Amino acid sequence: MRRRDVLKGGALLLAFSLAPQVGAKAQGDPGGEGEAAGGARPGSLSQTPRLDSWIRVEADGRITVFTGKAELGQGIRTALWQVAVEELHADPALVTLQTADTSLTPDEGYTAGSQSMAESGTAIRHAGAQVRELLVAAASRRLGLDAGLLRAEYGRILAPDGRSLGFGDVAGDANTAQPAAPRSRLTDPAAFRIIGQSVPRRDLPAKLAGAPAYVQDLRLPGMLHARLVRPPQPRCRLLGVDVAATERMPGIEAVVREGSFLAVVARSEYEAIRGREQLAHDARWSDAPLLPDPGRIHDWLRQTDADVSVIHDETGLEAPAGEWIAATFRRPYQMHGSIGPSCAVAHLENGSLTVWSHTQGVSPDRAAIAELVGLDPSQVRVIHQDGSGCYGHNGADDAAGDAALIASRLSGRPVRVQWMREDEHVFEPYGSAMVGQVGARLSSDGRITQWRYDVWSTPHSTRPGTAGNLLAGRLLDPPRAPEPPADIPQPTGGGDRNAIPGYALPNLRVVKHFVPQMPLRVSAMRGLGAFHNVFSIESFMDELALRAEADPVAFRLAHLQDPRARAVVERAAGEFGWTAWRADAPMRGRGFAYARYKLLEAYCAVALEVEVERDTGEIRIGRVVAAVDAGEPVNPDGIRNQIEGGIVQSASWTLLESVRFSADGLASRDWATYPILRFGQAPASIAVHVVDRPGDPFLGTGEAAQGPAAAAIANAVADASGARIRDLPLRADRITAALAG
Template identity: 35%
Template sequence: MNEMINRRKLLQAGGALIVTFSLPMARAATPAAEKTLSPARVDGFLAVAHDGTVTVYSGKVDLGTGVRTALTQIVADELDVPMNQVTIIEGDTALTPDQGTTSGSFSIQNGGMQLRRAAATARRALLRRAAAQMDRDISTLLIRNGVVTAAGGEGLPIGSLVEPTALALDIEKDAPQKAPGDYTVVGKPVRRLDIPDKVDGRFTFMQDFTVPGMLHGRVVRPSGFGATLVSYDESSIADIPGIVKIVRISNFLGVLAKSEWSAIKAAEQLKVTWSSWSDLPDQSKIWEHVRNTPVVHDDVTSRLGSSRAVLGAAPRKLRSTYDFAIHTHGSIGPSCAVATFTDGKLTCWTASQATHDLRKQLAAMLALSDADVRCVYVEGAGCYGRNGHEDAAADAALLARAAGTPVRVQWMRADEHGWDPKGPPTLLDMRAGVDPQGNLAAWESELFVPDGSATFVPLTGAELAGLNSLGKLSPGGVLNDLSIPYDIPNVTTTAHRLQSTPLRPAWIRSPGRLQNTFANESFLDEIAASIGADPLDIRLQHLEDARGKELLERLAKLSKWRERREPDRNAEVVTGRGLAYVKYELVRTYVGAVADVEINRKTGALAVKRFYVAHDCGQIINPDGLRNQIEGCVVQTVSRILKEEVTFDRSMVTSLDWASYPILTFPEIPEIVIDLIDRPQEVPWGGGEPTCAVVPSAIAGAVFEATGVRLRSVPFTPRKVLAVLRAS
């Protein structure tokens, strides 16, 4: 096999071959010497070719959210080149700067603004070069459609200004950026660049990605999370054609075959003996287990006034507890990766949302230097936080090293549901005190969540193999939005950080923000009901933030909140409306939502019929893409709130398919009405997560209006709804 030719084909297939640099191709895992990876340099992010095309190197990746289109808009507008002349390379550790994990709705807010500053610096550099060549004052020159144009009509294409060091510049923080009024594509509803190929079936997802000569691998999972491998019978798969190898590394057991079907059959048929293990808690007593888990330390996330004293003296006290079940990511396309290990160097094609971090983890697992590992991003079919893609990459890397040839690992549904990391169980105790005048005087909350905020989640394959992957307990930013956005004179919010949690945790869409906002907003509704206040009015009364107030007023107008009718609670099918608000993490995107629901009082069936959303994330880059994000937040979170809960026995997860872990179906999707508040003069914030946070409490508030009962335990299944109705 001609290594040079085949490695070039591999890079072309992975989207890593670029036209603006001459890259050494003989080592797929070797970074190009001519290409800086510095996030402080223009050429870390951008390259301009002689034909005027622009290549963008983005450490932030598109997880199916449309970020690629928005980033293209940002660069095209700031450099003033047509969008079709801009190409983005994402998440290739040999070519793109490390901009951190693609998470937390920071791709535009942080990653996009880095690109904007780099493009603004490049724009000024190109104008300076053109001014020198044309002997003109720089202030008389403009760039339009990729051409530097002088007042008299003379023009120079930007590609003609490019030399090897033209963009080898430090990014200038003060490089003048376009005024919002001068943007031509930013702020416009540009159709997503990825959708046509996805609709036509031409798009290459990670699950579709192949390389020549690869084998297919499957990992045989233990019978329990802590079970150890006792023995296996190789002869039990002797009748399956194309079996190449069985790989055992401690408790990691994998099979390699020439075809995927043979690998699947071998993993199913291989006779394996595992030790017994049953140390998971009894799920029926999960909240008792959470309360009894040792507390490592407490984090007081806000303290104002003397909440304990005021609460103790208050003539009216309210107290409620909210719980939020363990959720899996439930990616509809199970995780996948391809890896090759040659001459002591690893290349891994992966849908990881954090290729630069994964590179470090794979290097640690295989005892390699970071420089000997290259991770190349290929978009996966589904990612809602840190799901199983990194773990599939570890599986592929271990098997590729053992095989000495490229290996593709495609997880099955049971792998994804059973072995991806989970959103941890979350418990919140809420207390409030109302003074003699009926004013909300004191607020306290206590959150029970796992400790840890590590960058790296342990890789399952590494754990089974007894190898280091740098991972620690890492449930995500679960303290965010425990503090409240409202002006209350006496407040204390405390998080009890727990020593452990039943299942391996990781961040799942809107981690912590979703659970904490559910409790905060639902409890505020309870307080409003106790003092006879409208849910909208109590929020406006306790808000000092002008943008927040404006958003709520626009939401009220959008949903006709003040025109709603008193529901008939005696009908078999009752309807109600609920309202919720968040200022995400108290520092960015504002979202308000109203939910319209129907509840069948006989069956407990709950349907969300309509969602109204008012959304303010500052400057909007792509209104169409932002609407996609908001709609996705609503649909997925309605699914999580109405249906989703991981089940497990004392050994492992038992909700291993869509029957045991149901999600929302198309007929159940609500109508979604959106009011986008564009603020072109403000910084852009994110839209990928914030709307999630207001969904559960809006639904819960609507159920209360319809029935007079409170739902405090997610998910709101018919069984739970009936139980609460019968107890009322």
């Protein structure tokens, strides 16, 4: 879609509320990794209330729906489209969804925290209902009939006498250049035509057919190709470089050096790679600062100065009775490990810069890029284009900054920046290492009478922000300073996300130890601290059940009061056949875990079985059964996709993934030094059961399965082998060592 096409007449008045809201989108605020936006109006309407910022009806009946959220592979291009079609009562063939573009769509911050449906879906639903009513009202004036006698159906307004008008016929008479009302008359779920249906994903056909679909596929006329020459390790500075040999090479257009930022630009991708090799050979770098001892990184976390805060405290006056039991759980640094390395395209023309990126936040990225290249944000446009999936802050924003900086030095020529594999592995922001220390008191009748949980973590969001949060900004001379690291407050939390257990526990105290220092660059990774915290809590719940000689599922139900939580636990256990399950061979076991993501979003329970190879420590995951309550399901198959993908990703994190480093620097530079789950290691089967909640609010699903899946695997391994492994990942050598011990 071109901007001039959107601004053509013959449609509802277009007056988008597109002012940057950088302050409102800071780390931990709504639209970032924090709680869904509040306010008098529902969802993101509280921040962008104008109806015409969300819905546009053309004179020919075509409808464009706008969202500031990005399609990351989670299926919102389909689900948000379904919501719009349903509430508008539109012809599906005439409805198009426009995703994140700073010149076209509302500023909804980041696509993060499983908030797209709660924020954008809710906004589109209410805006769609109100626009439909405005269209009906316009038709009533045209037809001379009371609006209550008319109904909207399939893109037309129908009268009892047989007359009808298309949406486009009355579009010019419906004033949508007004704020949305706080309340809308939504469609009764009993009348739904498309919400609740497993509509095929709209983003998949091109991807499955190998057609151009990703930012990596984007080719513009006259486009140049660039490669970065990175330092040998993060935090090295460029001491000097001889560019003469590189500039003499065939196809080389330019060498760009800005402080320690070094890039080669060529007419073809192959020539850019050759130029990168030569330039890297001729560059001299400073030594990198020493890193902490990797074998003691978790001790370092606990001993380093931290901001300590009590996030939950319900300590009673009377001393609780029972035996005190404690355990410590550890998570390593882990990377997004995007299969396709990051990429971006940028074009500076007539003083305006356009950047195509697979960033998760086009508006925050625009602010950071504008600062980086010295332009006003109004001169920068960031367009989201699908890229390799990551679910978190990988190299996408940095690649966008790289492309913008190079293109700003080569005005008039589009520049494509493609990272190399080692760029992605070494320079992306990782998920933080963490420590969880949990203790509980267990009464003689098998009840938890006291609970204490402490969690240590470095930051979980250093997204841009500012130019200093982009890798290119840090390499300038002088380097741009990143924003001071800030933790994300409750009720959603960062490192302490899901640190408060979702059970009814007396004498409950939870303490967060936020460590601002970052020896390794870290930022948002799918689920943030919830993955580790749910793994710790749910593993420990199994240990307590074993100590109480109770069935793990029954033990959880005995401490659960939320009826929706109980329903999900019972559904997963029932579909798995938990009660009747018996190990049919030695070293086979079953595991169970449950959590409500952020205590605000989707409920998810996972039951699974594993087999452990005693001699090698290899773990094979067999049958997996999950149940999820995501509120009103817009696209049940899309929800299943998210839970299935989350379970597979969690299996990789749980069994294999750990960033390797030494005091001298990072060592995980490829798939050999950072192994991930292979096809042969994936679960034998996954069945996901979606609980239908018509009429209930949307609950975010994309990050609901990772924590429960990790704990269920660990619990199944303990059940199969008798060995409880509390340090992630559950590598084969740890299994064999535990069995030998």
